[in-house]
Amino acid sequence: MPEIRLRLMGPLGRLAGERETRLRVDEGATVRDVLTLLAARYGPEFAAAIFRAPGEVHTHLRAFLDEQDAELGDPIAREGRTPAAVAVLIVPGFEGGSR
Amino acid sequence: MTTDQWIASTCGLCYGTCSIRAHVVDDVLVKIEGNPESAIGRGRLCGKGVAGIMTLYDPNRVNVPLRRTNPVKGKGVDPGWREISWDEALDEVTARLTKVHDDDPRKLFIQRTTTNTAIRAPMMMFAAAFGTPNSWAAGGGLHCGNGAHLIGGLYHASWSLVPDFKHCRLAIYFGASKGHGAGHVSCTNMQDAADARARGMRLVVVDPMANFASAKANEWVPIRPGTDAALALAMVDVILNDLGVWDAEYLAQKTNAPYLIGPDGCYVRDAETGKPLVWDAARGHAVRYDTPDGAALALEGAYDVAGVRARPAFVLLREHVRQFSPEWAERISTVPAATIRRLAREFATEAMVGSTIVLDGKRLPYRPVAAIYFRGSQGHKNSVYNCFAIELLNQVVGAADVVGGALGFNPVCYGHPETGKPWYEPKSGPDGLMITGTWVAPHLPYPISDPKHPSTMSLGGLFPLGMFGPTMASSDQEELWTKFGLPYRPEVMLNYGANSLLSVGNSDTVAETLARIPFIVSFDITLTEFSEFADLVLPDASYLEALDSRPNVPFIFNHPAGLGAWSWPVRQPVVPPAGQRRSAAEVLIALVDRLGIREEFNAVANTHLKLDGPHRLEFGTPYRHEEICDRELKSHFGAARGLAWFKEHGVISWPKRVEEVYWRAFLDVRVPVYWEFLIGLNRKAKPIANAAGLDWDDAWYDPLPRWMPCPSHEVQDGAFDLWGFYYRDTLHTNSFTNENPWLDEASRLDPFSYTIALNAATGRRKGLRDGQPVTLESPHGRRVRGRVHLTETVHPECVGIGGCAGHWAKTLPIARGKGVMFNDLLEVDWAHGSPVNLNLDTCVKLRIAP
Numbered sequence: 001m002p003e004i005r006l007r008l009m010g011p012l013g014r015l016a017g018e019r020e021t022r023l024r025v026d027e028g029a030t031v032r033d034v035l036t037l038l039a040a041r042y043g044p045e046f047a048a049a050i051f052r053a054p055g056e057v058h059t060h061l062r063a064f065l066d067e068q069d070a071e072l073g074d075p076i077a078r079e080g081r082t083p084a085a086v087a088v089l090i091v092p093g094f095e096g097g098s099r
Numbered sequence: 100m101t102t103d104q105w106i107a108s109t110c111g112l113c114y115g116t117c118s119i120r121a122h123v124v125d126d127v128l129v130k131i132e133g134n135p136e137s138a139i140g141r142g143r144l145c146g147k148g149v150a151g152i153m154t155l156y157d158p159n160r161v162n163v164p165l166r167r168t169n170p171v172k173g174k175g176v177d178p179g180w181r182e183i184s185w186d187e188a189l190d191e192v193t194a195r196l197t198k199v200h201d202d203d204p205r206k207l208f209i210q211r212t213t214t215n216t217a218i219r220a221p222m223m224m225f226a227a228a229f230g231t232p233n234s235w236a237a238g239g240g241l242h243c244g245n246g247a248h249l250i251g252g253l254y255h256a257s258w259s260l261v262p263d264f265k266h267c268r269l270a271i272y273f274g275a276s277k278g279h280g281a282g283h284v285s286c287t288n289m290q291d292a293a294d295a296r297a298r299g300m301r302l303v304v305v306d307p308m309a310n311f312a313s314a315k316a317n318e319w320v321p322i323r324p325g326t327d328a329a330l331a332l333a334m335v336d337v338i339l340n341d342l343g344v345w346d347a348e349y350l351a352q353k354t355n356a357p358y359l360i361g362p363d364g365c366y367v368r369d370a371e372t373g374k375p376l377v378w379d380a381a382r383g384h385a386v387r388y389d390t391p392d393g394a395a396l397a398l399e400g401a402y403d404v405a406g407v408r409a410r411p412a413f414v415l416l417r418e419h420v421r422q423f424s425p426e427w428a429e430r431i432s433t434v435p436a437a438t439i440r441r442l443a444r445e446f447a448t449e450a451m452v453g454s455t456i457v458l459d460g461k462r463l464p465y466r467p468v469a470a471i472y473f474r475g476s477q478g479h480k481n482s483v484y485n486c487f488a489i490e491l492l493n494q495v496v497g498a499a500d501v502v503g504g505a506l507g508f509n510p511v512c513y514g515h516p517e518t519g520k521p522w523y524e525p526k527s528g529p530d531g532l533m534i535t536g537t538w539v540a541p542h543l544p545y546p547i548s549d550p551k552h553p554s555t556m557s558l559g560g561l562f563p564l565g566m567f568g569p570t571m572a573s574s575d576q577e578e579l580w581t582k583f584g585l586p587y588r589p590e591v592m593l594n595y596g597a598n599s600l601l602s603v604g605n606s607d608t609v610a611e612t613l614a615r616i617p618f619i620v621s622f623d624i625t626l627t628e629f630s631e632f633a634d635l636v637l638p639d640a641s642y643l644e645a646l647d648s649r650p651n652v653p654f655i656f657n658h659p660a661g662l663g664a665w666s667w668p669v670r671q672p673v674v675p676p677a678g679q680r681r682s683a684a685e686v687l688i689a690l691v692d693r694l695g696i697r698e699e700f701n702a703v704a705n706t707h708l709k710l711d712g713p714h715r716l717e718f719g720t721p722y723r724h725e726e727i728c729d730r731e732l733k734s735h736f737g738a739a740r741g742l743a744w745f746k747e748h749g750v751i752s753w754p755k756r757v758e759e760v761y762w763r764a765f766l767d768v769r770v771p772v773y774w775e776f777l778i779g780l781n782r783k784a785k786p787i788a789n790a791a792g793l794d795w796d797d798a799w800y801d802p803l804p805r806w807m808p809c810p811s812h813e814v815q816d817g818a819f820d821l822w823g824f825y826y827r828d829t830l831h832t833n834s835f836t837n838e839n840p841w842l843d844e845a846s847r848l849d850p851f852s853y854t855i856a857l858n859a860a861t862g863r864r865k866g867l868r869d870g871q872p873v874t875l876e877s878p879h880g881r882r883v884r885g886r887v888h889l890t891e892t893v894h895p896e897c898v899g900i901g902g903c904a905g906h907w908a909k910t911l912p913i914a915r916g917k918g919v920m921f922n923d924l925l926e927v928d929w930a931h932g933s934p935v936n937l938n939l940d941t942c943v944k945l946r947i948a949p
């Protein structure tokens with residue numbers, strides 16, 4: 001079970017009570033899985049900052065794998081590869097739009 | 100040796116941000132013109148833009164950092180400014196912010212102006228990196244957009260809308276001045292509107308005052324303030340129920356009109372997927388809304404589905420509007436019933452439902468009518484239903500983002516031909532309803548978040564339809580924060596250029612809220628009434644001395660609609676900053692490093708600015724503002740077109756495509772004519788509000804619009820027999836330009852700028868003479884003084900005032916004592932805010948006396 005380094009940026013760090021942590025995840029776990037684990041670990045206020053409604057992530061939440069933009073379905077730790085460092089951030093007032 | 104050059108840049112005297120050329124001789128700016136190379140203005144420039152030279156060279160500019168020595172704060176209180184060094188100033192700001200950041204970042208309150216949009220991205224990125232959700236635009240949204248921009252986003256994936264000037268045949272403006280006033284792409288819109296009128300487009304303006312748009316329209320329809328929904332709903336009733344006109348294909352394919360509604364008002368959903376069901380007349384049974392080949396979706400009838408009797412949402416809409424007869428609407432709005440019927444008939448007829456047109460080889464729907472709403476209809480407690488009701492006019496005849504209709508600007512962009520960037524388009528979201536492709540407010544219009552116990556100063560979490568809330572500066576903010584158990588209070592305010600004393604509501608209330616904030620830092624170019632509450636003033640570079648790679652907040656906020664060109668300009672210094680002035684964007688980046696939030700800031704910048712490939716910021720590396728601008732431009736337009744290229748050329752342009760402008764026909768997205776989501780929102784929000792002791796009225800959460808009275812409509816005391824409202828004077832932008840001597844001179848020559856417009860017959864009946872000093876008083880005892888101007892161009896029940904003049908600061912010698920501060924008549928509290936989107940009501944009952 002790989003361990004990842006996790007950076008909780010901006011208000012998420014305050015809500016979690018820590019800005020950096022480590023987390024063990026299943027092989028093939030996705031960004032969404034990590035967010036779900038975090039919501040369970042840090043409680044309802046943190047979960048509300050992540051999820052717009054049950055199972056639906058806020059549109060203004062961004063996750064990064066090794067500083068690169070990540071989609072919710074992206075795997076973060078795959079066999080034979082070094083697990084990515086994950087950073088999670090809320091970006092209100094964003095201008096979206098990308099292929 | 101004389102140097103003589105023209106430098107391409109961008110105006111900053113309103114959020115229209117027209118492209119300009121600055122003539123500089125021997126490092127002195129001598130003239131400003133419009134830049135014909137850019138679609139944003141197309142070489143035209145308004146009086147404000149030309150007068151920018153006087154703002155640059157204002158002898159009262161702040162040139163050095165200033166520290167307050169007088170601990171007492173109040174209106175008219177001299178702060179006792181002491182000049183300090185930048186190092187001293189930044190040390191103090193860093194110390195204050197570090198304490199707050201370590202304690203609770205939410206204690207930082209960020210305030211910015213809507214006048215200069217250049218700071219929007221840096222301030223929002225700073226706020227996100229710092230970790231505070233408490234940010235607002237000092238009255239922006241409360242007055243001008245919590246409703247209009249929400250509806251624009253829900254229906255057009257756009258911040259705002261205009262008629263398709265090139266093809267529209269009949270435009271009805273409800274409290275809007277697109278093409279006739281200041282604001283979004285004003286100079287381009289002015290030419291487009293004039294060309295449309297010359298071509299034959301009819302313009303009808305519904306407004307309490309015949310000013311900028313009405314005076315040039317075919318018809319002015321005077322209306323009592325805040326009653327636009329009554330008029331629009333009666334028009335919809337006539338169109339649907341008397342005339343029997345609607346665009347069935349559009350409604351079935353592009354809206355939720357065919358969605359089946361059960362007895363509980365909610366969608367009847369597919370048991371397996373939870374998706375809303377529609378009735379397929381061809382198949383003879385209910386299917387999911389997204390079933391392929393669903394071309395025969397019923398808009399009428401009643402059906403037994405999933406054990407309940409269900410009807411299409413369109414049936415409910417038609418039934419709902421039957422109660423809003425023209426006679427009913429006349430009693431509320433004062434618009435004669437015969438006029439309402441005629442306008443409805445003209446709108447329905449000119450819509451030419453079923454017609455098509457070929458553009459660029461593509462056959463497209465042709466609906467040459469548009470109902471346009473903005474500040475006038477939206478500046479009320481009932482802004483959501485006002486704008487919703489008006490938008491239904493476009494929706495029922497299918498005149499939304501099709502040729503000739505109401506166009507959002509600009510929800511679809513497929514990018515520069517060489518890079519395909521910037522790229523965005525709306526997509527289908529929960530229940531098939533549209534999600535905007537890009538946006539500029541704190542959250543998207545849709546999908547709507549579940550309401551939650553509020554934890555921000557604006558109480559926004561409980562009101563997910565709103566952008567900003569009055570509790571940022573309301574008389575009852577402490578009471579409301581206590582009710583909801585807000586676990587912190589603002590300790591530091593970072594202000595950019597806003598003068599919230601004038602821009603929010605009555606200045607006494609705002610002053611009380613500011614005086615409670617222990618430390619206020621303000622970036623300013625001159626000292627204003629707001630400065631009287633600041634602890635530190637930092638001398639900002641003006642828009643003619645600063646750099647910005649995205650001055651138009653591309654392209655959703657401020658870019659021409661319709662076919663033509665895309666243009667991405669930059670802003671660059673045309674002269675170097677004088678004195679110790681610094682660009683606020685550069686100062687914020689310096690603070691980022693001092694505060695140790697560089698990783699956060701760079702991560703936000705990568706996302707917010709869409710930095711791409713080798714142009715992304717490494718999280719741990721420091722970058723200057725200029726480097727970030729360069730990387731943003733290269734991310735969009737390729738490595739060869741960075742900041743150096745843009746400094747030389749000023750702007751890049753390329754042609755728009757039919758698929759971008761008339762996107763509705765090409766994209767499979769729906770919009771809601773029935774707001775089923777309000778039912779769930781109400782169910783979840785109400786218990787939270789009630790638990791905190793907040794009154795709640797379910798009527799604001801009906802899925803179909805109705806006219807809801809503003810507080811001014813409920814005043815019983817007959818002595819208050821006038822409705823007061825303010826309008827945006829084209830000569831000015833917010834309170835910012837009153838100090839410009841050229842614009843002041845123009846205002847003194849203008850009979851309206853600095854006066855109180857009162858209907859002449861009403862004035863004579865009251866024994867008032869033109870030019871006579873008068874006092875206006877609200878039921879709450881708020882008073883303003885000014886000179887009355889008797890005119891035929893204002894509704895007999897109303898007084899209209901150009902906002903926001905009436906400065907009193909000694910540091911503004913040109914502006915001081917000129918005009919009337921209308922906002923001083925406005926209450927800022929829960930009772931005057933919308934319980935659905937937090938809009939502030941900006942009409943007020945008044946009495947007038949010599």
